[in-house]
Amino acid sequence: LPPVVSAVAPIYPPIALSMNAKGEVVIEVSLDSAGKVVSTTVVSGNEYLREASKQAALKWQFGTVKEGSKPRTARLTFVYRYGDATQPLRTQPEITTVFRPPYRVELISQPYIIN
Numbered sequence: 001l002p003p004v005v006s007a008v009a010p011i012y013p014p015i016a017l018s019m020n021a022k023g024e025v026v027i028e029v030s031l032d033s034a035g036k037v038v039s040t041t042v043v044s045g046n047e048y049l050r051e052a053s054k055q056a057a058l059k060w061q062f063g064t065v066k067e068g069s070k071p072r073t074a075r076l077t078f079v080y081r082y083g084d085a086t087q088p089l090r091t092q093p094e095i096t097t098v099f100r101p102p103y104r105v106e107l108i109s110q111p112y113i114i115n
Contacts, residue, residue, distance in 0.1 A: 001103075002031060002035065002074055003062065003063040003102075004060065004061075004062060004063075004101070004102060006060065006061045007105065008056045008059040008060060009078075009099070009105050009107060010052040010053050010055065010056035010107065011052050011056075012052070012109055013048060013049065016046070016048040016052075021046050021049055022046070022081050023045060023046045023079075024045060024077055024078070025045030025053040025078045025080070026043040026076070026077050027040050027041070027042055027045075027057045027075070027076045028040070028043050028075050029057050029073060029075075031062050031072045034064055035062035035063050035064050036061060036062075037058050040057045042054065045078075049080050056078065057076050062074065074103055076105070077104045077105070078106075079106040079107065080109070081106065081107070081108055081109070094109070
């Protein structure tokens with residue numbers, strides 16, 4: 001597995017939050033020899049969460065590859081879910097981001113009131 005140099009979490013799209021969209025989005029990324037993500041392909045996931053996941057995946061950076069190596073790919077998983085519904089409601093969305101090595105990012109939205 002290529003090592004992650006830097007990882008970026010997606011922004012939980014406001015429309016997805018308002019529609020209670022959740023679940024996993026799996027993105028396959030292709031890397032160049034410098035470890036830069038050069039293309040993304042959605043493997044699976046909610047349509048309202050896909051674009052934010054792709055945009056975040058494009059910002060990831062992986063370790064470099066030795067010269068002559070074949071192009072690499074990796075699968076990133078972004079998980080969108082809701083926190084504990086027994087907690088007090090907030091007036092603004094509050095998102096907690098958890099990075100789980102090697103390629104998993106969880107975004108947890110706490111319950112809130114939509115004005």
